[in-house]
Amino acid sequence: MQRWNSWGEAGHDYPLPEHALHYLADLIGPGYPLEEVLLETVSTKVAESRLANHSLVNKDPEVRVCYARGHSFADWLAKKSGQIEMVPDGVAFPESRDDILQLLEWAEQMDCNLIPYGGGTSVVGHINPQAGARPTLTVSMSRLSQLLALDKESLLATFGAGTTGPQVEAQLQAHGFTLGHFPQSFEYSTLGGWVATRSSGQQSLGYGRIETLFAGGRLETFQGSYYLRPFPAESAGPDLKECVLGSEGRLGILSEVIVNISRLPRFEAFYGLFFPDWQAGIAACQQALQQRIPLSMLRLSAPEETETFLRLSDKQNAIRWLEKLLVMRGAKAGRCQLLVGVSGEKAQCHHAWKQLRRISRFYGGVNTGQLIGQQWQRHRYRNPYLRETLWQAGYGVDTVETATQWLHIDSLRQAMEQALRSALHDDAEQVHVFTHISHCYAQGASLYTTFVFRLGETYDITLARWQKLKAAVMQAIVTHGGTVSHHHGVGVDHRTFLPSTKDEQQLKAISALCQHFDPNARLCAHNLLPPNFDILLTTTGPTASDDLSHVLKDTTDVVA
Ligand SMILES: Cc1cc2nc3c(=O)[nH]c(=O)nc-3n(C[C@H](O)[C@H](O)[C@H](O)COP(=O)(O)OP(=O)(O)OC[C@H]3O[C@@H](n4cnc5c(N)ncnc54)[C@H](O)[C@@H]3O)c2cc1C
Structure with missing residues (x-):
């Protein structure tokens, strides 16, 4: 069974050898673990659901807790401490496109928000319900996990959007094909999630990022159903597929995803x-x-x-x-x-x-x-398990990633590492920091930096340490020419920094697109755009003459 407050299947442990823990203790000091709260205990404290009953919706408190947070370090702290501010009011398990359309209609009737949920492996707060007057319904895609069509001649496969990495590969490899998309979250993340976050797999150099693999599919929205046809290429105006990529659940729910596949390598x-x-x-x-x-x-x-x-x-x-x-x-x-x-x-x-x-x-x-x-x-999928091993030994581990041109790779790496190493100086804490280049392009590469630090004596102290580290490194990224994310996405955690990557006109265009598909801002409205950006446009109307400089100033203040 999947662990509810950590990575992986219960019982799959990867202990570190003694000498490895000594090495870490020598570098940053001995670790002291924090006590964890049981799922049963957290579930008894969950507020009553604000949703009516529906045959597709589960309102069991334990289920709602399990779908409340993703896998950022802050998410782990929330789950392990039991201090989960918001849990969804219900979790729906659609089994067909019709079920999804029914849920969209019901959301309007119930006046509730929706969160499409793939594998819940987001590390930037994508799938966390937000506080507010409206109830939240999380829509788990886990029952839409079948290979629906395989065009062996054109190398196209159609899957339910909730198909996880192992399910994709098992169903394709049985026919001699592969998708070749192997993110480190492979075990749990899904096709829909990969598309919605612009994911990148370990062998993206050979097979391409999800942008290359995503050929089309079906998007269910408040404006109706869209079929994105999988032409090999076309010159037929702007392509909606491009907008769906990286839309982070804001435009609609992908029910089916069509992908470009390859023959299994010999x-x-x-x-x-x-x-x-x-x-x-x-x-x-x-x-x-x-x-x-x-x-x-x-x-x-x-x-x-x-x-x-x-x-x-x-x-x-x-x-x-x-x-x-x-x-x-x-x-x-x-x-x-x-x-x-x-x-x-x-x-x-x-x-x-x-x-x-x-x-x-x-x-x-x-x-x-x-x-x-x-x-x-x-051991290509083992590192996420080591997060738990180190947690049990009293250490926190997190990673950040970005991309930049070759010209800036070195200075950006140094700035990121330096920012992390010095972020906890005031707390007299050492941070162990190391980096690799994980995806390369002719023009540049992505940098992936890991930082290990000691847990504090309490959850609050630990959270404060992580917040300092995260703020310092994000600041270094955006001031030294990196993008806010190469493959984890924007979500809630990176949205404040988005104006460093996209200017005001681009943010307005994205906001207008979201409003077109989701006029009542029900779908993941917390993701992507800087805080208050949508609210301002909703109240004044998205005209080209809107002066958003004060909103952007607020957000760039954090960046600068
Ligand atoms: C240990 C670990 C390792 C990771 N390694 C990588 C890596 O190597 N490469 C990488 O790219 N990422 C990685 N990630 C980040 C994460 O796995 C990716 O962002 C992944 O694409 C998310 O997929 P998911 O199915 O879990 O989506 P979720 O986390 O469930 O959702 C992410 C976003 O996508 C939206 N979404 C999900 N399904 C749909 C759908 N059907 N329709 C519309 N919107 C949808 C959600 O609403 C949400 O906004 C890692 C995360 C962890 C925890």
Whole structure:
């Protein structure tokens, strides 16, 4: 059974070896765990539902609690402490498009808000009900998880939007196909959620981000049902599919998603390389991308992350041998690990790997073969479980991600890491920070930074620590040329910073689009736009002459 206040299936634990915990204690001090509240206890405190009965809606307090929060660090604190301010008034489980249309109609009658819920793996507050006069109905897509159509000739598959990663792959692989979308939340996140958040998978370099994979589908809205046809390409004016991508539940509920699929690769391998330093690793990645070498993954760890992985490994004997080899070959302190993936026809993969090795040699890279790559592949979804392991040891872990041009990669990384390392100086607390590049493009890459800190003596102190860390790093991102998000989305947690990425005219256009599809602001109105932005437009009407500068000033004040 899925854990209600943490990641993963109950009983699936990944303990860290003793030496790994000592390493962490040496870096930031010993951790002290916080006591957790039981689901039964939280459920007894839930307020009465404000919704009438409906055959599709479950109002059981325990179910409502389980659907109340996602997986941001603040969400975890809320669940583990039991201080969940808002829970949905009910959770609906539609089984068909008709059920969804019925729920939209009922929401108007009940005057309630709706939250489409995929896997609930959001890390930016997307699916958290907000306080307000209207009741909230969360719409779980979990029963819409079937492969509905497979066009083997055109490589198109139609799924219920609530299909999770493993369900997508199992149903496709049974026919010899794959989607190739493997976010780290793969186990629980869904097709609808991926589209609504502009998700990116670990092998996006080969298969593409969800933008490339999303071919069409059906969107159920307060303005009716839309069928987004899966043409291979078209020149027929603006494409509504583009608007649905990243809409974060604000336009409607995706009931079906059509995706571009691939034949299962005949060959796939992951290799490990080590570069003497970060600059060499970056230059090699940049070259590989700009020469269009057909790889399926490039993941470059900065020195602190490389060192952390080596230190935390439970195969210390093998690591000692590896270190000897690396030192002999010139990759000493400051070295960076690069993971390389190739997928496809064997000859094509061998050729791509050969081309990459040629670039790597030029930059002093040391080839360590497939061993590290195989380890990574075996444990590719394990990191989220380690969040719980570290929590139990008294440490908080969170990640932030962004993207920028190659020109700014280095300065942005330094700014993010520095902001995190110094954020808790006033509390006399150390923060362990490390970064990797997780998705590469010819023009730039995404940076993914992890920070580990000690839990406070209470939940409130811990939350305050996390808030300081998050604010400091977001500030660093937007002032050093990063986007608010490369793949986690905006939600509630990043919306204040959106004006740094999109200007006033763009925000107005997005707001007008949301109002067109959802005139009464029932669908996830908390997501995406800066606070008060919609309210202002609703009261004055979205005209081009609206002066929103004071709203934007409020939000940019936080940014500046
Ligand atoms: C441990 C962990 C690792 C992660 N790793 C990655 C990663 O590698 N790559 C990545 O991209 N993200 C990652 N994420 C973030 C998260 O998994 C993604 O944002 C994912 O796309 C969310 O999918 P979901 O089905 O869980 O959506 P939810 O969290 O349920 O919802 C997210 C948003 O999408 C909307 N939505 C969901 N379904 C529908 C629908 N059918 N119609 C309309 N709107 C809908 C919701 O209303 C909400 O606004 C990670 C999260 C965690 C906790």
